[in-house]
Amino acid sequence: MQEPRKTLRGLSQAVLKAARSMYNMLPILSGIILLISLVNTWVPKTLYTSIFSKNPLLDVFIGDLLGSILAGNPITSYILGGELLTQGVSLLAITAFIVAWVTVGIVQLPAEALILGKRFAITRTLISFCFAIIISVITVSILKII
Amino acid sequence: MNNKNKPRQKIQGNRKQGKAGWYFFIIVITLYVILLILNPAKTALSFKSFFSLIIKITPTLMLIILLIGLFNYFVPPKKLQEWLVHGKGTNPGIQRIKAWGIAIIGGIVSSGPIYLWYPFLAQLRKSGVRNSLIATFLYNRAVKIPLVPMMIMYFGLAYTIILTIVTMIFSVFNGLLLEIIIDKKNY
Numbered sequence: 001m002q003e004p005r006k007t008l009r010g011l012s013q014a015v016l017k018a019a020r021s022m023y024n025m026l027p028i029l030s031g032i033i034l035l036i037s038l039v040n041t042w043v044p045k046t047l048y049t050s051i052f053s054k055n056p057l058l059d060v061f062i063g064d065l066l067g068s069i070l071a072g073n074p075i076t077s078y079i080l081g082g083e084l085l086t087q088g089v090s091l092l093a094i095t096a097f098i099v100a101w102v103t104v105g106i107v108q109l110p111a112e113a114l115i116l117g118k119r120f121a122i123t124r125t126l127i128s129f130c131f132a133i134i135i136s137v138i139t140v141s142i143l144k145i146i
Numbered sequence: 147m148n149n150k151n152k153p154r155q156k157i158q159g160n161r162k163q164g165k166a167g168w169y170f171f172i173i174v175i176t177l178y179v180i181l182l183i184l185n186p187a188k189t190a191l192s193f194k195s196f197f198s199l200i201i202k203i204t205p206t207l208m209l210i211i212l213l214i215g216l217f218n219y220f221v222p223p224k225k226l227q228e229w230l231v232h233g234k235g236t237n238p239g240i241q242r243i244k245a246w247g248i249a250i251i252g253g254i255v256s257s258g259p260i261y262l263w264y265p266f267l268a269q270l271r272k273s274g275v276r277n278s279l280i281a282t283f284l285y286n287r288a289v290k291i292p293l294v295p296m297m298i299m300y301f302g303l304a305y306t307i308i309l310t311i312v313t314m315i316f317s318v319f320n321g322l323l324l325e326i327i328i329d330k331k332n333y
Contacts, residue, residue, distance in 0.1 A: 015215030021265055022211050028167035031174040032261050033203075037195035038177070041188055074290055082300035091301075095309065102288040103313075108261045110170055115264040116271070116280070119328050124281050127323055131316050139309045146304060 025115065032111045036071045039107065043070070056090045063093035064132045067100030068125075071108065077101035091143075095136035103128040206258030214266050249279040249321070250314060253286025260287055277328060278321035285317035 051066060052059050067077065081094040104125055105112075112121035182189040256263055267280050289310055297306045 011215070011219050014219035015212060018211045018214035018218065021214070022207070025167065025265060027171035029261060031167070031171040033199050034174045034178065034192075034196050037192045037199060038181070041192040041195055042181075074288075074293055075296060078293065078296050078300050085300070091305075099288060099309075099313065102290075103285055105260060108259075111261045112264060114166055114170075115268050120277060120280075120324070123324050123327050124284065124320070127281075127320055127327075128285065131320060135309070135312050135316055139305070139312050142308050142312075143305055 025111075028111050028114055032108055035107050039070065040072055052084065052087075052089045052093060054088060054090075056092055059090055059093035060096045060133055060136060063089075063095075063097035063136075064100045064104075064129060067097040067132065068104035068129055069106050070101060071105055074098075074102050092136050092140050095139050096132045099135050100129065100132040103132060203259055203262065207262055210258070210262050210266060214269060217266070217269070245279055246282065246318060249282040250286050250317060253283040253317065254289045254291060254314075256283070256287055260284065263287075276325060278325040280321075281324040282317045282321035285320045286314060288313050288317075 052062055070077070077098050081098050084094055084097070085091065106125070109121055109125055112124070178189060178192070181192070263284075267283065271277070271280055294306060294310075297309075301309075
């Protein structure tokens with residue numbers, strides 16, 4: 001059985017090592033947060049409604065693209081999605097928008113590429129982008145059937 | 147930092163990552179300077195938003211540092227391989243299902259911004275966890291249990307249940323497809 005002091009020392013060293021590795025990532029993490037703040041401040045919320053064309057097929061792609069570019073708390077995507085729904089945008093487009101918001105994330109792509117690898121990040125982003133559309137089609141189709 | 151025992155390639159890789167991070171940060175700061183000249187008021191708002199976001203994520207950041215430290219200390223690589231690396235352990239089939247289950251649940255319960263989890267996931271991958279499980283974890287962050295009531299309020303219960311289940315199923319496809327496309331060694 002290990003001495004308590006040794007165990008505590010080993011544990012504190014492990015936490016310190018983790019803190020150091022996080023410290024090394026501070027520039028990229030700070031850059032990402034600065035970018036997110038920029039998008040949230042500079043892109044007016046009214047722009048989102050004007051982007052949609054009311055054509056369901058085109059809108060699902062627009063929703064996916066918009067959700068991929070925007071970042072922030074998922075609550076924002078629900079609020080925006082609810083607002084767009086009342087403005088007549090299709091549920092298909094809004095579902096793609098909500099799913100892409102949380103699964104794609106172009107803004108954090110540089111951080112993901114740097115930490116998890118370029119190939120991993122780009123491949124995951126592209127697959128998630130396509131899946132957002134597929135998921136929205138399946139979800140809305142099931143909803144219509146039941 | 148003590149680099150004496152680290153292989154040269156790892157030190158060079160870390161330095162490259164560090165440099166790239168700084169280049170990215172400088173580009174963003176340059177963008178802010180340009181925008182500050184064009185519209186000082188709005189850029190000031192962006193800075194304000196940045197600082198509030200920092201304050202907001204600091205507790206989660208502390209939690210993740212603690213988690214990584216605890217993980218490194220308490221989870222021996224062999225145990226991790228048994229849990230999360232496919233085909234290990236006495237019953238590979240059960241291990242595989244367990245691994246997927248952990249990846250799905252891990253993604254759902256993880257909190258905070260996604261980018262804070264990247265270092266932890268990189269650590270897992272270094273320990274042998276497959277890209278498919280990492281990708282599945284990331285995808286399941288789309289399922290936010292605390293936000294379910296809000297989603298129900300806006301879109302209804304049926305929609306929320308269906309979307310959640312479909313997302314969880316597709317998280318596995320996401321992981322599998324990613325692993326088919328990329329070679330684990332060349333990420």
